[in-house]
C-alpha cells in the first residue's frame with residue numbers, strides 16, 4: 020500500500036490493519052474506534068472546523084522508503100532535514116532520532132549505550148507487533164470515547180514513537196522524533212506511547228513541519244505517557260506546520276506517586292490548532308509543569324490549553340502560558356486545574372499572559388479551577404498586553420528595524436518559557452520568530 | 462561644520478500644524494540650546510526629525526551631513542547618526558537594557574567586542590551599573606530614565622544629539638553628571654541640541670548658541686546671554 024486516497028471506510032481500516040500485519044486486538048480496536056468516530060459530534064467549542072473536509076483526505080501515504088542513513092533520503096527531504104539541523108543534532112545532542120514522512124517512519128537511530136541499558140525506541144507499529152503487553156497501555160490513557168478526533172485517530176493511526184525506559188534508567192540526552200507531512204491533502208495520525216518505569220527519566224522532543232499547499236491537511240496525533248512511581252518525563256513539542264494544516268491533537272499523561280511529567284509546547288504554525296496537554300496526577304506527591312508558547316499569525320486560530328487533574332494528596336501543578344498574536348489571528352488558552360476530594364493539600368498555579376501585536380488580534384483566556392476539597396492552594400493570574408506604537412518607535416529610533424524591534428519585544432515576553440527549552444531549540448525558536456517578523460513586515 | 466540643517470520645516474500633528482517654518486543649523490562639536498514655553502513645539506521638532514509616524518512633515522527639509530533625513534525610515538535616521546533623547550522614554554517590558562543596547566550599537570556599526578568593553582564603562586560613567594540586567598525603563602524613576610537616555614547617547618556616539626528635556630525630574634547630583642556627559646560628547650564631536658523650557662541645566666552646560674521657539678517658528682537666537690535674559694524676563698521678552 021503506497022497511497023490510499025480512498026474515503027474513510029471500514030474496508031480501508033481493515034486493509035490498513037492487514038497491511039500492517041497487526042494482531043487481532045488492534046484490528047478490533049481500530050474498527051471499534053471507527054464506530055465511535057461515526058457516532059461522536061465535532062467538538063462543540065473552539066475554532067471553526069467547517070473548512071476541514073474529512074471526506075477529502077488521503078488517509079495513508081508513504082512517499083518515501085525507509086533508509087539506514089539520513090544522507091540516503093531523497094534530495095528534497097534531505098535538504099529539509101539539513102536546514103532543520105537534524106543531522107547535526109543527531110551527532111551532537113541527541114540519544115536517538117526518528118524521522119517520519121506522512122504515515123511511516125523513514126529513519127531511526129539510537130545510541131548503543133541506550134540500547135545496552137534496555138531502552139526501547141521504535142515505531143509504534145513495530146511495538147504493537149513485537150510486544151503483546153503494549154495492549155495494556157494503548158489508548159488506555161486517552162480512550163476513543165474522549166472525543167471525535169481521538170476516535171478517528173484510533174481507527175486510522177499510523178507511525179509514531181514507542182518508548183520504554185526500564186526501571187531506574189536515566190536517559191540523560193534527549194530522544195527526538197521529527198514529523199513531516201509531505202503529500203498534499205494528507206492526514207497524519209502518528210501515535211506516541213511512552214512508558215517510563217519506576218525511577219527512570221526521559222526527555223523527548225518532537226518537531227513538526229510541512230510544505231505549504233492550498234488544500235487542507237490534517238495532523239491528528241496522539242501522545243500517551245505513563246510515568247510510574249518516581250519517574251520523570253519531559254515532553255517538548257515545537258510545531259511549525261504550514262498554514263494549510265489542521266492540527267488537532269490529544270496528549271495526556273498519567274503520573275504515579277512522586278512522578279513528574281512536564282509538557283513544553285511551542286505552537287508557531289498551522290491554520291487551526293487544538294491542543295490541551297493533560298496530566299492526571301494519580302499518586303501522592305506527583306507533579307506536573309505545563310509550559311505553552313503560542314505565536315498566532317495572520318489567519319490562524321491557536322486554541323491551546325493545559326489541564327492538571329489532581330487525584331491524589333500532595334500533588335502539584337503549574338501551568339504557564341505565553342501567547343503572542345499578530346495580524347488577524349486568534350489565540351485562546353483554556354487552563355483547567357481540577358482537584359478531586361481525595362487530593363488533599365494539592366497545589367496548583369496557573370499563569371497566562373498574552374501579547375497583542377496588532378489591533379485586530381483576538382485573544383481569550385478561559386481558566387477553570389475546581390476543587391472538591393478545602394485543603395488546597397490554588398492560584399491564577401492572567402494578563403493581556405499590547406505592543407504600543409510608542410515602544411516600537413522608540414526601539415526603531417535607536418537603529419533597530421521593525422522586525423528586530425518586534426522580535427526583541429516578543430523574545431523578552433516569551434523568555435520565561437524559552438529558558439525551559441534546550442538551548443539549540445530555543446535558538447531555533449528565536450530564529451523562526453525573527454523569520455516570521457521579517458516576513459510580516461515585508 | 463554643519464552637521465544638521467533644518468529648513469522651513471512644517472509639521473502637522475493631528476489637525477494642527479505645530480511647526481510653521483523652522484530653520485535651524487547645528488554644528489559638530491558645539492552645544493546648542495532650544496528654548497520655548499510649554500506647548501511651543503519643541504518635542505514635536507525632535508520627534509518629527511526622528512521620524513515618529515504621528516508627526517507629519519508637510520513641508521521643509523532636513524539634512525544630516527548633507528544627507529536627506531526625511532526620506533529615511535526612523536531606524537535608518539538613527540543609523541545615519543541621529544539620536545533623540547526622549548522627553549518621555551517608554552517602558553518596554555521583557556527587554557533587557559543590555560540586549561537592547563547590543564542591537565542598537567550593532568546598528569551603528571559597532572562590533573560585539575567593542576560593545577562588551579564599552580557597555581560596563583558606560584554603565585559606570587552614568588552610575589547605572591546595577592541596571593545592567595534590568596528591563597528597559599521598567600520601574601525606573603524619572604531621573605533614572607534620563608540617565609538611561611544619556612547612557613545610550615554615550616554608547617552610540619551619534620553625529621547629532623537632540624536631548625529633549627534631559628533635566629526634568631533630575632536631582633542636583635544627577636544634573637551635574639548629565640552636564641558633564643553632554644560636554645564630553647560635544648568635545649568628542651557630536652552636535653548637541655539641549656531642548657528645555659527651563660534654564661537650570663544651561664547653567665551647568667553653557668550653550669554656544671541658543672534658539673528660541675515661539676508660535677511654531679524660531680523667534681530669535683543668540684549667544685549664552687540669551688538664556689540668561691530668558692531666565693530673567695521670560696519668553697515674552699523675546700517675542701517683543
Ligand SMILES: Nc1ncnc2c1ncn2[C@@H]1O[C@H](COP(=O)(O)OP(=O)(O)O)[C@@H](O)[C@H]1O
Nearest residue numbers: 474475479498499500501502503504505506515
Ligand atoms: N501626539 C500628539 N497628539 C496631539 N497633539 C500633540 C501631540 N504631540 C504634541 N501635540 C500638540 O502639539 C503642540 C506642541 O507640543 P510639544 O511639541 O509637545 O511641545 P513642547 O515640547 O514644546 O512642550 C501642543 O499643542 C501639543 O498639545
Ligand SMILES: [Mg+2]
Nearest residue numbers: 503504505548
Ligand atoms: Mg516637550
